[in-house]
Amino acid sequence: MTAPAAPLATPDFRPPSAAARVAWALAMAAVVGLSNWLVQYPINPWLTWGAFSYPLAYLVTDVCNRCHGPRHARAIAVCGFVVGFGLSLWLANLQIALASGTAFLVSQLLDVAVFNRLRRASWWKAPFWGSMAASVIDTAIFFSLAFHGTDVPWLPLAAGDLAIKFLMAALLLAPYRALVRRFTASHTGS
Numbered sequence: 156m157t158a159p160a161a162p163l164a165t166p167d168f169r170p171p172s173a174a175a176r177v178a179w180a181l182a183m184a185a186v187v188g189l190s191n192w193l194v195q196y197p198i199n200p201w202l203t204w205g206a207f208s209y210p211l212a213y214l215v216t217d218v219c220n221r222c223h224g225p226r227h228a229r230a231i232a233v234c235g236f237v238v239g240f241g242l243s244l245w246l247a248n249l250q251i252a253l254a255s256g257t258a259f260l261v262s263q264l265l266d267v268a269v270f271n272r273l274r275r276a277s278w279w280k281a282p283f284w285g286s287m288a289a290s291v292i293d294t295a296i297f298f299s300l301a302f303h304g305t306d307v308p309w310l311p312l313a314a315g316d317l318a319i320k321f322l323m324a325a326l327l328l329a330p331y332r333a334l335v336r337r338f339t340a341s342h343t344g345s
């Protein structure tokens with residue numbers, strides 16, 4: 156009788172330390188909390204400041220996914236969901252909280268899945284396309300649920316939000332690459 160095969164081990168998937176898990180969770184909680192606060196402050200009729208901070212959640216998830224694998228990235232997404240839903244219940248009504256929580260969790264899990272599918276492609280493809288796909292889903296779910304049955308003209312808000320998320324997906328590639336290099340270099344001792 157042979158021993159069961161060990162899970163596929165790759166240098167990309169090293170488990171985070173307990174301190175790193177706390178740091179990832181705090182980073183996600185900070186982004187979610189900041190975004191829930193900033194969404195209250197409009198820039199114009201089609202955009203709030205939260206549109207600029209929210210894509211940082213994809214950055215946190217993607218760096219965690221690259222350094223520790225999809226299992227840990229999903230755990231960080233769930234942490235963000237719990238914090239975000241709680242903050243949304245405190246800062247907004249139940250309809251907004253449900254829309255926000257649903258959109259966040261579904262889009263984060265999609266980001267992890269797309270990222271993982273593209274993991275071995277050029278360094279920028281996984282975080283860029285994962286964030287792009289997740290942004291479309293997040294925007295569609297949030298705005299359609301949050302403003303269902305209201306007179307709020309949400310299509311301009313959704314269009315502005317999505318445009319900024321697309322812009323941020325591109326702009327956050329440089330920080331993504333720098334953070335991954337830093338975390339992987341510190342792990343290998345380079």
